[in-house]
Each structure stands twice: as C-alpha cells, then as structure tokens.
Amino acid sequence: MVHALANTSSGSVGVSAGSSAATASRRLASTLSHLSSGNDGAAMAKATPIERITIFGGGLMGAGIAQSAAQYGFKVTLCDVSSKALDNARDIISRSIARVAKRAYPDPHSSSAPEHERKRVEDQRRVLVEGVWGRIKLTTDTEGAVRGSSGAESTDLHSEPTQLVIEAIVEDLQIKRALFQRVDEFAVDGCIFATNTSSLSVADIAEGVRESRRARFGGLHFFNRTPQMKLVEVIRTDQTSEETFQALLDVCARMKKKAVKCKDTPGFIVNRLLVPYMAEADIDIAMKLGAAMGPIELTDFVGLDTTKHILDGWREKLKAAQSSVENTETQKTANLPAALVEPSPMLEKLVKEGKLGHKTGEGFLKHRK
Incomplete structure (x- = not known):
C-alpha cells in the first residue's frame, strides 16, 4: 500500500x-x-424503525458488525457460504464479546473478595454474552437469511423478512454485484441494501440490483475492529432516497456509532x-x-x-x-x-x-x- x-x-x-x-x-x-450534501435540518422521514438485519460475510468485518448490532438490540442473521466460515465468525464474536463482558463487569478489585461477589460478576458477564448470542443466527441459506425462516431451525426473532441487508464480503465489484443481484430476488420491496465497501463506488455496486431498489441502496462503511471503532461512513448515491439515508443514520445512532455523511466519491472521507x-x-x-x-x-x-x-x-x-x-x-x-x-x-x-x-x-x- x-x-x-x-x-x-x-x-x-x-x-x-x-x-x-x-x-x-x-x-x-x-x-x-x-462530505454529503444531505439536508441536516430536514425532519427525519417517517418509517418503521429497522429491527432485523442480515449481514453477508463472516470475516472480521461481518462478524464485528453482527456483534455490534446484536449488542444493541438488533435481530441479526449472519450468512456465509460454508460452515467453516461460520465457525470462524462464531470464534471471532465469542472472543470479542468475552472481552466486552470483562470490560463491562471487571473482576473485583480485592483478591480476597467474597465468593458471592465473584459469582455475581460471572453471572453478569454470562447474561451479556448470552443476550448477544440470543439475537444472532448463523446460516448458509441465502434465501432464508433474507426472506426469513420457518421450520425446525427458525426462531421467533428470525422468522420475518429482513429489513436491512449489509454486505461485508471481498472487495471485488463483480462479486458484490452478483451477491446483491441474487439477494434482490428474495428481499421484500421495502428492504434496504447497504455495502460495507471501503473503496468501490456504491453506485457501481448498486447496478447489480433492479432500478426500483436503487433508491433503497446506500453505503455503511464500518471500520475494523467494529465493536471498538465508533466511526461509520454513511454514503448516499445520486439515487439514494432521503428516507433510506435517514434510516441508515438511525441504525448507526442506535448502534452507538458516530455517523459521518458522505458522497459517493473515491475513498469517501x-x-x-x-x-x-x-x-x-x-x-x-x-x-x-x-x-x-x-x-x-x-x-x-x-x-x-x-x-x-x-x-x-x-x-x-x-x-x-x-x-x-x-x-x-x-x-x-x-x-x-x-x-x-x-x-x-x-x-x-x-x-x-x-x-x-x-x-x-x-x-x-x-x-x-
């Protein structure tokens, strides 16, 4: 580089x-x-708040986004192409959320602290970790990750169609387009698509979806490591609607991230x-x-x-x-x-x-x- x-x-x-x-x-x-020329003074477009997020890509970025979203109450489906990739994502999240729990509930200061105090801390950590995992579903089923699932593997949290798809796969234009083209077949009309690209044109990636979807297409560029990094670049193309842009900003705010509004230009900001x-x-x-x-x-x-x-x-x-x-x-x-x-x-x-x-x-x- x-x-x-x-x-x-x-x-x-x-x-x-x-x-x-x-x-x-x-x-x-x-x-x-x-910097984006979005109207900061405009009232936020009224829309149903996003609660269900599907993330494609179980690497460091995808796993980090999934953890961050689940940690702040979103219902998350994390999808990748193989069980091995999902095992890797599970390991990344497990290690990361364990560190979060330890920081949130540190060990008692005194080495002679009573046993019940130590157990209380362990219980608090366990509740935090289990709460995050209770909101995450791992799957290799692309269609089910977008449409929602039913049957033996389904849960109440993940049975409904997703409201936001975030792509965090390899930084290759054609592969990203191909993924969004396939996902576009399964997603409900109101679903928003977002790419986590760090360098590609969001508008170029959006060419993989039908014309009517492009108003609901934007960029959410998280930074590594996502659970620790507060900054997110929110990117709008010339076709991104104000409602979509505001919905993406709202997701960032609810994830306790600091959103920076960007135009769709090389490297963003x-x-x-x-x-x-x-x-x-x-x-x-x-x-x-x-x-x-x-x-x-x-x-x-x-x-x-x-x-x-x-x-x-x-x-x-x-x-x-x-x-x-x-x-x-x-x-x-x-x-x-x-x-x-x-x-x-x-x-x-x-x-x-x-x-x-x-x-x-x-x-x-x-x-x-």
Missing part, C-alpha cells in the same frame, strides 16, 4: 514539516468536497485521507507524530490486500476518468494524482506471498496472532 515505502532505506530520512503541512491542508480541502497518508510515508516512526500508529503499522492493521484493492480500484477509475468525458461517476476520480496510485512493488510482493498484515501474522511487520 505504500509506494514510497518500497524505496525507503534504513539510512537518512528527510521529512519537511512545512511541506507535510501544506500537503495535508490541500488534502483536507479536497476531502471536504466529499477517511480513506481519502488515510490511503495517501500511508502511500506517501517515508518511515513509520517519523510519521507517527503523536498518532497511535505510523503508516506501516496502520497498513498492516488495515490489511495489505485491502489497501492493494483500494489503490488498484483508484488506478482503474483514474484511467477511465482520463478517457471519459461523459461518465459523471468516473469523472469524480479525475482529481486523483496519478503518482498517488502507482503500484508499489513491495506491496505487490507481500500480498502475493500471503503476508497481509495483522490478520495473517505478518505484513510489513511481524505480529503475534
């Missing part, structure tokens, strides 16, 4: 504070143009700032400057494959924008500097070797799993 990093040696380092500040100012000014920061890094320590992570460490945490997808997607859009004079969506990418999205030999090499960062134990750095 880091083009300049590929050419960085362990020798001398030159970082110009003035140059960096000027670059940051220009980038921030550019980024402000990507955060990646618009974050990816260039990582891609233009000189060295990790010099660029921390009071931040929690430097760009190399941050790239490993985000995922080298995710970063590569973002840069590849931006590069393709830039090529399309340079050759198009009519397509409004691709023209939005025209202001990306070409040097910003050049391939990074080191990034390409590490991804090819399967060294994807924190999730695989090694990327630019080595990590304890």
Whole structure:
C-alpha cells in the first residue's frame, strides 16, 4: 500500500514539516468536497424503525458488525457460504464479546473478595454474552437469511423478512454485484441494501440490483475492529432516497456509532485521507507524530490486500476518468494524482506471498496472532 515505502532505506530520512503541512491542508480541502450534501435540518422521514438485519460475510468485518448490532438490540442473521466460515465468525464474536463482558463487569478489585461477589460478576458477564448470542443466527441459506425462516431451525426473532441487508464480503465489484443481484430476488420491496465497501463506488455496486431498489441502496462503511471503532461512513448515491439515508443514520445512532455523511466519491472521507497518508510515508516512526500508529503499522492493521484493492480500484477509475468525458461517476476520480496510485512493488510482493498484515501474522511487520 505504500509506494514510497518500497524505496525507503534504513539510512537518512528527510521529512519537511512545512511541506507535510501544506500537503495535508490541500488534502483536507479536497476531502471536504466529499462530505454529503444531505439536508441536516430536514425532519427525519417517517418509517418503521429497522429491527432485523442480515449481514453477508463472516470475516472480521461481518462478524464485528453482527456483534455490534446484536449488542444493541438488533435481530441479526449472519450468512456465509460454508460452515467453516461460520465457525470462524462464531470464534471471532465469542472472543470479542468475552472481552466486552470483562470490560463491562471487571473482576473485583480485592483478591480476597467474597465468593458471592465473584459469582455475581460471572453471572453478569454470562447474561451479556448470552443476550448477544440470543439475537444472532448463523446460516448458509441465502434465501432464508433474507426472506426469513420457518421450520425446525427458525426462531421467533428470525422468522420475518429482513429489513436491512449489509454486505461485508471481498472487495471485488463483480462479486458484490452478483451477491446483491441474487439477494434482490428474495428481499421484500421495502428492504434496504447497504455495502460495507471501503473503496468501490456504491453506485457501481448498486447496478447489480433492479432500478426500483436503487433508491433503497446506500453505503455503511464500518471500520475494523467494529465493536471498538465508533466511526461509520454513511454514503448516499445520486439515487439514494432521503428516507433510506435517514434510516441508515438511525441504525448507526442506535448502534452507538458516530455517523459521518458522505458522497459517493473515491475513498469517501477517511480513506481519502488515510490511503495517501500511508502511500506517501517515508518511515513509520517519523510519521507517527503523536498518532497511535505510523503508516506501516496502520497498513498492516488495515490489511495489505485491502489497501492493494483500494489503490488498484483508484488506478482503474483514474484511467477511465482520463478517457471519459461523459461518465459523471468516473469523472469524480479525475482529481486523483496519478503518482498517488502507482503500484508499489513491495506491496505487490507481500500480498502475493500471503503476508497481509495483522490478520495473517505478518505484513510489513511481524505480529503475534
């Protein structure tokens, strides 16, 4: 993800504070143009509050979104293609919610605390964990996950059609379109669709559904790790209705997330700032400057494959924008500097070797799993 990093040696380092500040100012000014122009003063469109959510993708993002939603009372169906994928999701959620429970109900301060006090804490943790799992259903049945289920495996919580579908699968335009096209066959007319894409055009993904669904299609870009990260980018396309946009904002608020309204532009807001920061890094320590992570460490945490997808997607859009004079969506990418999205030999090499960062134990750095 880091083009300049590929050419960085362990020798001398030159970082110009003035140059960096000027670059940051220009980038921030550019980024402000990507804030959504939604009417903040408009009264929220009246609609039935969303209670039932179906999430496709049981990886870190999908599992994290499922946990966060269930933790705040939503009825969640988490769907993936195999039992193995669901077992992985179950493990991710179990470990995460155990940490949440321990933070919510810490051990007694005194090592000599009476047994009944320790048991009370254990019971409180158990109730929290069981409450979350009581609102989550894991399934490989795509149709049942959307239409609702009946029969031996059904529960009262998950027998009705879903009201919101959130996609959190691989960052590939065609695969996302294919999923939404299939889901569109099963979903009720009022169901809202949202993609968790970090870099692809939401409008491009929405081309996989029928025209009448596109008013109920938007973006919900959660951040890793979702249970801890409060920020969510809520993205509207030119076709997203105000009712849909407000419903997505309401879901975020009820999940205790901080929603940022975004236009459907490359990288939205955060990646618009974050990816260039990582891609233009000189060295990790010099660029921390009071931040929690430097760009190399941050790239490993985000995922080298995710970063590569973002840069590849931006590069393709830039090529399309340079050759198009009519397509409004691709023209939005025209202001990306070409040097910003050049391939990074080191990034390409590490991804090819399967060294994807924190999730695989090694990327630019080595990590304890």
